[in-house]
Amino acid sequence: MKKSIMIVGVGGQGTLLASRLLGGVAMDAGYDVKVSEVHGMSQRGGSVVTYVKFGDEPVYSPVINEGEADVIISFELLEAARWLSYLKKGGKLLVNGQKMAPMPVITGAAVYPEGIEEKLAAAGADVTVIDALSLAEEAGSSKATNVVLMGLASKFMGFSEESWQKAIDTYVPKKFLDMNKKAFALGQKA
Amino acid sequence: MKQLMLGNEAVARGLYEAGVAIVSSYPGTPSTEITEYAAKYPEIYAEWAPNEKVAVEVAIGAAIGGRRSFSAMKHVGMNVAADPLFTASYTGVNAGLVIAVADDPSMHSSQNEQDSRHYAIASKLPMVEPADSKECLEYVKLAYLLSEQYDTPVLFRTSTRIAHSQSLVELSDREELPLKPYEKNPAKYVMMPAYAKPKHNVVEKRMEALAAYAETTPLNQIFWGDKKIGIIAAGTTYQYAREVMGDKASYLKLGMINPLPVKLIADFAKEVETLYVIEELDDIIETHCRKHGISVIGKELFPWIGEFSQRLISEKLLGKTPEYVDFPETIPARPPVMCAGCPHRGLFYALKKLGLTVFGDIGCYTLGASAPLSAMDTTVCMGASISGLHGFNLARKEESEGKSVAVIGDSTFVHSGVTGLMNIAYNGTNSTVIVLDNSITGMTGHQQNPTTGYTLKGDPTAKISIEKLCEAVGIRRVRVVDPYELKNTIEAVKEEVAVSEPSVVISRRPCALLKYVKHKAPLKVDPEKCKGCKSCLAIGCPAISFENKKAVIDHTQCVGCGICSELCAFSAITE
Structure with a gap:
C-alpha cells in the first residue's frame, strides 16, 4: 500500500502545519513517510503545495506528479482547479470553498473562473467543498482553517482518532490547542 | 527512536551527534533551517554571520582552533564564500570542518540555478550528497571523520527536495569531543607562496587518496535489479529513478560526488546493457564517465534545466506519459506577492x-x-x-x-x-x-x-x-x-x-509578520462611498479585490496598515 496526498493552498494559510499533522499520524501508524514542502519566496501569498506520501513499502520520491494523488486537500477554491491534474483517476478532492483573488485578478489582467465546483465535478473528480473558513471562525480564529480541513480529511485516511489527537497535541502550540481541537472536530462533522 | 525530520533538521541533528561545537552561517533558502535547528542544541554555539564569507572564515578559524565546526549556505552564498574556501583547501583543518551548500534547481527561491558541484572540483575538496533525511544525518557524521582523516574541509551538497523534505531518521547520542590541541604551524596555516607551493602538492596527493577511497566507500552503493538498464544517480534524482524503475533497473547510487570513482563505475558499466546518468543541472558525472572511456546516455536525453521528477524519467526511459484530467479553462497564475501590511x-x-x-x-x-x-x-x-x-x-x-x-x-x-x-x-x-x-x-x-x-x-x-x-x-x-x-x-x-x-x-518599519508587531483591526470599504475608481488597487495588496464594481477588503488578510485609505479620495475605507 502506498498513498499520495497533496495539500495545496495560498502561502500563509498554514499548509505546513497540516502536512506535519498528516506526516505525524502516518509515522505513528508505522509507515514509511516522506513529506515535501516549499519554503522561501513562493510562500509569500503564492500558490503553495506540500506532498505527503506514506506506505508499508519504502517511499522513494518525495514529490507527487500528474495523475498520482489519491487525495488533494485544497485550502482555496482556485487552487483546487490549479492542481486537479495531479489527482489520480477516482481520487478525492477536498476543498475549502474560500476564494482568494490572486494578483493578476486584482490587477484586472485575469478573471477568477466561475462555477469551479461544478467544473471540477464535470471533469470527473470526487469533490467535497466545505466552508472551512466559517467553521474555523466558529472555533475561534480564521487561522484554524487548516485544522478544520484536516478534520475533514481525517474521515478519508483510515487513521485512528487517537493518533490525530496525538499529532495535534504534538504539533500545535499549547496556547492554541483548545481552539484547534474544536476546529478539527468541526471539520470531522462537516 | 524513529522521528520524522526535515532534511535540514537532520543535518543539524548530525552536527549535534558528531560533537560539532561551532556553527556560523548566513541564511539562504533552502539551507536556512540547518543553522536554526543547530541553534536549538545548547551544546552547539550557533551564530548568524553578516555574510557567507565571514561565516566560512569563522568556521575555518574554529576548526584550526580545535573544535569541529560548520557553515551552511545556499548555492549563491558559496560564490560569496569562495575566497576562503579555495585556500582552506590548502590549509586543511585541525578539528573537522564541514561546509554545506544547498542548490535550488527550478529556482523556487533563487536568482539562478548554478550547480555547486563545480566548486568541489575547482577547490579540490571532497563533496558528499545525501538522498534523504536519514542520509543527511549519517553523511554529516561521516563527513567529519573524512575531514579529520584526510585533513580537509568537506563539502556537503543538498538540494531543495532533500533540504525541505521530511523523512524518517534514527537518533543516537552526541559524541562529546575534547578541545583539540592547537600548535603554531605557519607551513600549514600561513598561505604565502613559500608555504602554499608545497601545500598544493599536498592537496593533489590528498585528491588521489580520496579518489582511491571513493572506490570502496560505503557512500557509493550498488542496488542490483534487471541488468538491461543501469542508472547512475545521486541525491534526489536517485529517488525519482528508483520510484519509477523499481527492480526493472540496476542502480549505482553515488553518495560521494567528488572525487568520483572510476573502477566502481567501469565495473558497474560492464554488468549492464544500457547505462544512463541521471543528474539535475550540469553533466558532472557524465563528463567524468566519458573522460574515462565509459559510454553513457545523459544530457542528450535529460534536460540541463530545472528539477527532475518521476514523470520525466518515466517519459524518457519507458516512453510512458501519466494519465490525468486538466481543468477545462485557463487558471490565473498566483505569483508570490508582498504580504498585506508589508512596509x-x-x-x-x-x-x-x-x-x-x-x-x-x-x-x-x-x-x-x-x-x-x-x-x-x-x-x-x-x-x-x-x-x-x-x-x-x-x-x-x-x-x-x-x-x-x-x-x-x-x-x-x-x-x-x-x-x-x-x-x-x-x-x-x-x-x-x-x-x-x-x-x-x-x-x-x-x-x-x-x-x-x-x-x-x-x-x-x-x-x-x-x-x-x-x-x-x-x-x-x-x-x-x-x-x-x-x-x-x-x-x-x-x-x-x-x-x-x-x-x-x-x-x-518592522515586517508585518513579526510576532511583536501589533495589527490593527481590518479595514472595511463603505460600498456607498466607493466610486470604483480602483486607486486602492494600485498598491497590489492581496487583501483588496474588486467585486461588483466596488473594492472589497478580505478581513482574514487585512492588518489595518491604512495605506489604501490614504489613497482613497472618497474616504470610503475606514475601520
Missing part, C-alpha cells in the same frame, strides 16, 4: 509614483518588480543594487542622476551593501540609496542580523545603527521615513534624489 509596499508605491529607475536587490522587496507596482529595473545578487546604481550613474550621468535609486534590505545592506555605499561616498556619484529596514531578514523566514539587536539564540546584543554606519562611510545626507506615511515618503525620496550629492533614505 515595503508604501515605499515601492512612492518609487512608482515618482517614475524612478530602481536598482533592486535580494529579499522580499524583489517582489516590488511584480505588477502592479512594477518598480524595479535590475536584480543581480546580494549588494548589487548599490554598486550597480553607481555604475549606472557613471554611464548615464545627468540623464540618470536624480532619477534613479537603489533599494536594499537591512540584512542585505550589512551582508554586502555597505561596501558599495563606501564606493559611492568615496568616488562620489550623485546616487540615492534606500535602505528598507524592516528589522529582520524577511525572505528566509525571520532571522536576526547585526541591525536587529538580537543574536540567533535570541539574546540581546550590540546593534548596528544604519544611520551612523552610513554617516561613518561618508554620506552626509541620511534621513528616516515611515513607509506607512505615503506623502512623507514620496516627499523625502523626491528631495533626496534631487540633491547633488550621495544620499540615503532609511525606510523603517
